[in-house]
Amino acid sequence: MEEIMKQFVEYPSDPYTSIAKWKENTKKKVIGIFPMWIPEEIIHAAGMLPVVMWRSNEAITWGYAHVPPYNCAINKSVVDDAVKGKLKFMDGMVFLRQCLQSQEVPFIVENNRPPAFEEYLYLPPIYHGDKASKDFTRDEFKRLRKRLEEFGGEKITDEKLNESIKLYNKNRSLLRKLYDLRKENPGILRGRDVLRIVWSSMLMPKEEHNKLLESLLSEMEKNGYKTAKGKKVFLSGCLCIHPQLELLDMIEDLGMLVVDDDIYVGYRYFANDAEITDDPIGALMERHFIKTPVDPARGEVEVNWGKELIGKVKKLNADGIITLLTKYCPPHLCYYPDIKVELANAGIPEVLIEVEHEVISLESIKTRLQSFREMIGGR
């Protein structure tokens, strides 16, 4: 088990070096993609490695010449890394319009450290699920495919695309299996390990990640599922970034166990598969329009995040929800008050923790989590 975990941890511990090393060994191209909805499968089918851009490992410095401090963590961090030249191992980058802040990042990158390949997808919100938005999304994915073909010099056939979708579906189903095990056996893995398992999937080749996951799952089965005791909590939010590992440790140290989540570096990343059909681009487009888990950045008017959370918490028989709000993220900020009201009306305890890139006062978070712990059943 430990040996397997070590391999999962390698990429998240230092993505810059690990990915550069992979590139050196394989002589393949690396394409950084901005969270949260760019279909990695198209890039994989082009014979390249898609890696989801991450919150960096150091304080923002040069980035503040380009974005104000009140931008969200992923924007500040990607800009900072890019202008410092820390992302130069990426042969290309794909950005998207998912919120006001993310639409500005490519402009700054282009003006300062343009990668060899760059694309910007105008991916629309999914409110009405209208034909116009669906047709447009399909065209955006086709455009990405064509641009990658030109860049990589290889045709991305439907067969190749379906192969990639199959591989990615497999990865998602393995991760879902791991999550199901955690739901049934709270505490089976530490929160920090679960996070690093998911995060490593965003950084390393899926072929390798699938093998590691299979080994881990069989090892866990062999060893028997050991559970731990504690109050069961659900983690919600944390759009686009991974939370601090210390924060996850703190939750456990206070006697709580995360049994499920809808965070981005979590269930949100692997929730939805694309179907295998004769029209793989169409299948990826259809996945874009799936309305759950509710994504406030993609817009919703027909489903409700608060209600979705209530359903999940009841099903899990969880004791409460810890909301992780990526500071200065308007989609989540604007939605949060209604989630709070819904949960209060349903009598579900909830606590809000703001997650930043660097300025995070663990002491004040601890105080909040302690009172939350008392609220759901003191120690």
Place this chain on the structure above:
Amino acid sequence: MNTQYKINKLDTSGVGPLVDRHWRELREAKEKGMKIAWCAGPMFVYAYATPNIASHFMAGYAAYCGGRGMADEVLEAAERYGELRDTCSYHRLHTGMAAMIMNDWPVSNPQVLLPMPDLLIGGRFCTEMSHYMEAIHRRFGIKAVTIEIPSARSREDLPRLEKFLTDQVKETLIPAIEEVSGSKFDEENMRSILRPWKETCIIRNKCWEFFKLKPSPWTLWDYGVSIAPVFYAMGKPESLEYYNNLLKQLEERTEKNIPAVHPDGEKYRLYWDGWLPWSFLGKFIRMMIPYGAIPIAGRYPWEFFPHPEDINTEADDIIHEWIRLIYTSPNTLSYHDGPWGGQEHIEDLIQTYSIDGMLFFSSNSKYRKKIRHTRDCH
């Protein structure tokens, strides 16, 4: 000897009654059996063009609340509901007002009361605009139509973005307006509003020409307070009258050599980026004027129908014509509004209006246009 600079404001008092009338009519619209639409972004034109719909142009409400000294009270109501301060103040003003109305919370100045809407139209030029539509929809079950209006990254992208927006409007927005109004969308009425509106904006643009003069006879703040008639009296004779009067004043000042800054005109001409600080216009100008500096141009005030000459009000497909103005018309708003075209636009404003310095007003309570257009600074 140090020059003692003093500001010499234009007479913009005509705006007050015009604005008050707009809000009064909006408050009374329900009694007259009209439907109400709250609209954010450029798609408001379609609701405005519908005879039995009274439209509330949401971006103007911040300036109005600020002007009536009510911004704090309404923002506090939003927080009482649970809104977080890091959201845009335009968002909180509307969710705050909605909370006040629906919960019967006291409003110390009823002039800022809004009628609750029957339809919400969110044009996602700014994505947060759609978030306040969604929030109001969730809280009060009001029908919300949100339309994606991406800013173009390159001019090449404009035709397909234009098609996308046209398709959305025809597929989703127009049917929603027809459903709420109970009648077929009236294209002829849209033309009849756009014709005088175009005429008004052409006069307004003649006023902009005076910003090119050195010394300038007016400041960006004079224009800022004069923006309102463009959308509050859209296509109405009083709006044309207002700008004709403004033009007359500017011509008179130019003829008589009366600058906006006493005694001899401005020393520095500033470019102002970002939205205008409606509640603090006076405060800011008092900080600039001791140095002889005044704001002259900015992207935000140039956003409202900046190129009326580009629209063909007699176009067969008038629904599409408004969208063409945003995308493929010669002075494409969508490109200039985004970061890429924004840089070109800023450069153009700097040249055209002989700008000496730039001020980036980057406020965390309103998110648009906040990146710094920096390049190769390392």
